[in-house]
Amino acid sequence: MRRALALFTLLAASLTAQAAPVPTNLLVNGSFEATPVGNGSWAQVNSMPGWTWLAGPGTGFEVRNNVAGAAQDGGNYLELDTNGNTTIGQTLNGLAAGLAYDLSFWYAPREFQAAATNGIQVYWNGLQLGGTLTGDGGAGNLWSEHRFSVVAQSGPNVLSFSAVGRSDTLGGNLDNVRLSQRVPEPGSLWLTLTALASLVLLHRALRRRPRAALVRH
Incomplete structure (x- = not known):
């Protein structure tokens, strides 16, 4: 016995x-490292591997490397209000319809800026997840992780992020976005x-x- x-x-x-491996990130370029940006500089783009501009009034988004704070993961992070509030997104094909997936990302208000200009919202297939992320910025980037459970629909699925604070070229920051299939x-x-x-x-x-x-x- x-x-x-x-x-x-x-x-x-x-x-x-x-049964407990590190979950695979199903997103392309989740930490925005695919766009080369020198240390202490930034670049305005309207697309990058995995991500693309979806809506304005801004015409692009900003990839930063140790500008107004450091990244949460790697060297790069994003600001979505470079010349106006911008929405970016990534389309995922091949997800299993009806299955739950774990979404996580890191947000930080822009340093030394008021909450009114730092708002970011996240959407899954056009439906907002949670409330508006915002806050008063301090010295550097004060990153916080946010987690959601999402369910895949049949066909393409779209994850998107929108800057919703004052459209004044100053906005909140985004980094280390991950989507993974739930494991037991x-x-x-x-x-x-x-x-x-x-x-x-x-x-x-x-x-x-x-x-x-x-x-x-």
């Missing part, structure tokens, strides 16, 4: 470890395997239990 329990414990631990929680898998092991051991114990002698009358 002890050997069987030990084998189930090893199997559960092995499967738990295998390791704890749930462990509980399931432990319960299964207990049932198997109980079944074996009952089978080995001596049968009561028949009483003859």
Whole structure:
């Protein structure tokens, strides 16, 4: 019995470890590093690998590298109000319709700017997720992570971000955007395997239990 329990414990631990890999980012260029920008400089673009301009009044968005604060991941990050508020997006094809996906990204208000100019909103297939992100900027970029669960629709799915503060060339910042397929929680898998092991051991114990002698009358 002890050997069987030990084998189930090893199997559960092995499967738990295998079930918790680092999720693959399904987005292209989630940290905006594909556009070369020198340290201490910035560039205005209207598209980059994975991302494109969707709406104005701004005609593009700004890729920054250690300008008015540092990136949360890598060297680059985005500001969406470079010559006016801008909406950018990425279209994803091939997601499984009806499945849930985990979305995360990092936001920071522009340093030394009031909340009224730092607003950013996030949309999944045209529906806003959560409220408007904003805040008063301090020294440097004060990054905060934001997480949502989204469900894929059939066909193309669109993730988009919009600057919604004052359209004055000063706005909030965006970095390290990730979308990944949800994986089972390791704890749930462990509980399931432990319960299964207990049932198997109980079944074996009952089978080995001596049968009561028949009483003859």
